[in-house]
Amino acid sequence: MLLSEQAYKKIDRELSKFPDDQKQSATMASLAIAQEELGWLSTEVMEEIANYLDMAPIAVQEVATFYNMYNLQPQGRFKLTVCTNLPCALRDGVKAGDYLKRKLGINYRETTADGQFSLQEGECMGACGDAPVMLVNNHRMCVQMDEPRLEALLDELKGQADAGEQK
DSSP states (O other): OOOOHHHHHHHHHHHTTOGGGGGGGHHHHHHHHHHHHHOEEEHHHHHHHHHTOEEEEEEHHHHHSSSTTSSOOOOSSSSEEOOOOOHHHTTHHHHHHHHHHHTTTTTTTTTTTTTEEEEEEEEEESSSOOSEEETTTTTTEOOSOOOOHHHHHHHHHHHHHHHHHHH
């Protein structure tokens, strides 16, 4: 088993929300649980989830590849996803992405050499009025990300990384 007993308990809680013959309804939650535990979703992990949900592995892969919140390769400790859809692009989303590329020395879909940061382009995050918008590790939304805010965020995350290394 690639997932822990704890992960399977969480998946079972998700399964309890649906009729027994609708296990596939827990696919997205199961993928999120696996990714939270492992950091990314390998083909083997998706196959394990498919078996647990009594689904064809390709059906689970179709879900994982459709949504950009699932990591299909290892990511840095901090995954930064910048919205570059039209409303954000018109309000400096592209500029924010370019700034992060310069500061981190990477392009979209790349990870820094130290493994701390991955940079992704994202789809609309539903906060167009607060553009440019970005997500940190798919959970924390950051808004109005001009250069000073981006710099402060990077400093904060680097501080967390440094504190984690000292433990």
